[in-house]
């Protein structure tokens with residue numbers, strides 16, 4: 596069962612601890628695919644500080660945190676979210 600916590604500071608802490616990230620740039624929920632960031636790329640995003648979740652025309656942006664069985668973390672970020680230079 597994936598966590599539904601969306602607090603930016605929580606997502607930031609998870610990303611800082613090491614995670615991969617799927618960026619839903621258009622906010623459609625992933626229908627047209629995610630842009631993937633590996634742990635190295637996520638570390639660069641994290642260096643910019645915590646994310647800001649924005650309100651879009653229809654829906655708020657969102658960050659979902661999922662954990663795999665082996666203890667890895669996956670962040671799914673739905674636009675509009677601003678996070679460093681890479682997301683936003």
Ligand SMILES: [Zn+2]
Nearest residue numbers: 621623626627
């Ligand atoms: Zn899309």
